[in-house]
Amino acid sequence: MGKSGLNSIFSWQLVAIVQLFFLLIATHSHNSDRHKHGKGRRSHAGAGVHLLQQNHTVSLTNGIVNVLLTIPDGNVISVTYKGGDNLLETQNKENDRGYWDLIWNKPGAPTSMDKLEGTSYKIIVQNNDQTEISFTRTWAVGSARMPLNIDKRFVMLKDSPGFYTYTVLERLKGWPAFDIQEGRFLFKLQENKFHYMAMSDDRQRVMPMPVDRIPGHGQPLDYPEAVLLTNPTNPQLKGEVDDKYLYSCDNKDNKVHGWVSSDQGVGFWMITPSNEFRTGGPLKQDLTSHVGPTLLSMFISTHYAGEDLALKFQTGDYWKKVLGPVFVYLNSDPSAKTNPSVLWNDAKQRMQKEVSSWPYNFPLSVDFLKSNQRGAVKGQLLVHDWYKNKMAEPGASAYVGLAPQGGPGSWQFENKGYQFWTQADQHGNFAITNVVPGTYSLFAWVPGFVGDYKHASDITITPGSNIQATNVVFVPPRKGATLWEIGVPDRTAAEFFIPDPNPSFKTYPYRAPVEKFRQYGLWARYKDIHPVTDQVYTVGLSDYKKDWFFAHVPKNVGPRQFAATTWQIIFDLKSIAKGSYTLQLALASANAAEVQVRVNNPNSAALFTTRLIGKDNAIARHGIHGLYHLFSIDIPGTQLVVGKNTIFLTQARSISPFCEVMYDYIRLEGPA
Structure with missing residues (x-):
């Protein structure tokens, strides 16, 4: 072989060696990155669940999803799907990507955040079918931390495209008094990947970026959460208002919502299969997803209700509650890159599967009760409104629920126990299943009727019980025959006139128009519609769908100056009967408000006042209801006249534009 041939062989060998060297480096780097993100354990679909613990992290993987958590804190620092990149925001610190938290305070002290970080880590079970791990923290007397024992769990199942998490909270008698304002589990996703958010069939959209909310890109409005997009990264969003509410x-x-990464065709969803552990009952409103991109599961909050929904513990209180489990679901579809709603449709189907599987049979905490440890109650709800029907009629579509013992309507203020609700069929038949053992009041409210129902007898649920409730008859509040009515008794103000938003605020072009009340600045539109005089409604001539403004707000009379407003209801009476008439005044919401009622003399002393009422803040948070209130107001017949009469409703509080009431329904009844 000649010299040139040897040189050729040597050159070829040198190239091969160099290529092999770089291949080994690349392989090592790839494996190191996999270990860094908790993918070091061999796994593939169908291979079962694996756990890998190294240094101060632990990963759960089943060949579909990989979750990496810190030890002993229990914060989620990485979630990957089918071997892809970390879907959480890697620019954030490790304790600011996925975590549980509670906002709490000692009585009279400022609030602080506790991320429920554990001090101890334990493997509860680890096998081919399931892994469950626990991060716990036990409160010590004298500690400055929130006085709760915490057991935070994460569960992964074989072949499951996601993972579950739940938390058991406990406080013992004798521990210090404190309040909990908010409790949640959340993720902060990669902001450069997730731009499409979906929370219902109609409410899906491309979202702004976090940078769009800062000066130079956004203009702060009347409160910090609301920002006008003046120079957003996506020019199509210019002129919109961003607000998490x-x-x-x-x-x-609120069963499923989440985000889609259109460049990858991957969806990241929060599925809440039950409301039993949430505060405030089925009508309590709360946050879902918002700019971040942030994904929330809210368990405790004062949103749309105020301080009444905060958990307040005294020294002698014992309390224990399981929050969750919730399911974090991941999915993908190549077509989602151009049609992200494909993944929403799939997530809805998965949600239905999770709901039908409740209560789950796999969580291993003894505090989470399985189906065979629970009971049920069923019955038929009837409604007897003598003015409408001589006999009781079925409570069609009634909401019926079990909640901790209390008076009628107390369920909407309940925050420490569990609630179990269902909706009756058209015949008023209901079945409430999978109820945690205990003694409850049976509550209901019926669309089309004012007031709240509470069964005369409390219901005691035991494991395996199936109770037949009897004599479930709701007699709605009524003293006399209906003379006139305004609105529909459904606990919202949605049927009233809701104006278009200020033209300077652009509306996102959803696939179908969303409810009109979900717009910024509607409170200011009252003055635009009634610039000089306040609202006047004439019974028999006016139409509440067009002539009754949906929120009774103060009027702007100058820079940061607001004045009380007085609405008039004009009606005729052909005769006056002896005795008292009754004004049924149902409120769908109230915030720092006071409704005063006068009859035929706007300058007289108020016949009735609610006094200062409400902390719902519904109008600022684009809601159409908050907490429900019903007032039955006696009007002496001597204050009425034959012919024209006027009821004056004054919303007397005006310290801010957000002082408001939303009326649900108003009815005047004749004497009994």
Whole structure:
């Protein structure tokens, strides 16, 4: 072989060696990155669940999803799907990507955040079918931390495209008094990947970026959450208002929401299969997803209700509650890159599967009760309104629930126990299943009727019980025959006139128009519609859908100056009967407000006042209801006249534009 041949062989060998060297480096780097993100354990679909613990992290993987958590804190620092990149925001610190938290305070002290970080880590079970791990923290007397024992769990199942998490909270008698304002589990996703958010069939959209909210890109409005997009990264969003409360919904509807990464065709979803552990009942409103991109599961909050929904513990109180489990679901579809709603449709189907599987049979905490440890109650709800029907009629579509013992309507203020609700069929038949053992009051409210129902007898649920409730008859509040009515008794103000928003605020072009109340600045539109005089409604001539403004707000009379407003209801009476008439005044919401009622003399002393009422803040948070109130107001017949009469409703509080009441329904009844 000649010299040139040897040189050729040597050159070829040198190239091969160099290529092999760089291949080994690349392989090592790739494996190191996999270990860094908790993917070091061999796994593939169908291979079962694996756990890998190294240094101060632990990863759960089943070949589909990989979750990496810190030890002993229990914060989620990485979530990957089918071997892809970390879907959480890697620019954030490790304790600011995925975590549980509670906002709490000692009585009279400022609030602080506790991320429920554990001090001890334990493997509860680890096998081919399931892994469950626990991060715990036990409160010590004298500690400055929130006085709760915490057991935070994460569960992964074989072949499951996601993972579950739940937390058991406990406080013992004798521990210090404190309050909890908010409790949640959340993720902060990669902001450069997730731009499309979906929370219902109609409420899906491309979202702004976090940078769009800062000066130079956004202009702060009347409160910090609301920002006008003046120079957003996506020019199509210019002129819109971003506000996390635009994406709130009722607990009963808050079952699945999330984000889609259109460049990858991957969806990241929060599925809440039950409302039993949430505060405030089925009509309580709360946050879902918002700019961040942030994904929330809210368990405790004062949103749309105020301090009444905060948990307040005294020294002698014992309390224990399981929050969750919730399911973090991931999915993908190549077509989602151009049609992200494909993944929403799939997530809805998965949600239905999770709901039908409740209560889950796999969580291993003894505090989470399985189906065979629970009971049920069923019955038929009837409604007897003598003015409408001589006999009781079925309570069609009634909401019926078990909640901790209390008076009628107390369920909407309940925050420490569990609630179990269902909706009756058209015949008023209801069945409430999978109820945690205990003694409850049976509550209901019926669309089309004012007031709240509470069964005369409390219901005691035991494991395996199936109770037949009897004599479930709701007699709605009524003293006399209906003379006139305004609105529909459904606990919202949605049927009243809701104006278009200020033209300077652009509305996102959803696939179908969303509810008009989900717009910024509607409170200011009252003055535009009634610039000089206040609202006048004439019974028999006016139409509440066009002539009754949906929120009774003060009027702007100058820079940061607001004045009380007085609405008039004009009606005729052909004769006056002896005795008292009754004004049924149902409120769908109230915030720092006071409704005063006068009859035929706007300058007289108020016949009735609610006094200062409400902390719902519903109008500022784009809601159409908050907490429900019903007032039955006696009007002496001597204050009425034959012919024209006027009821004056004054909303007397005006320290801010957000002082408001939303009327649900108003009815004048004749004497009994």
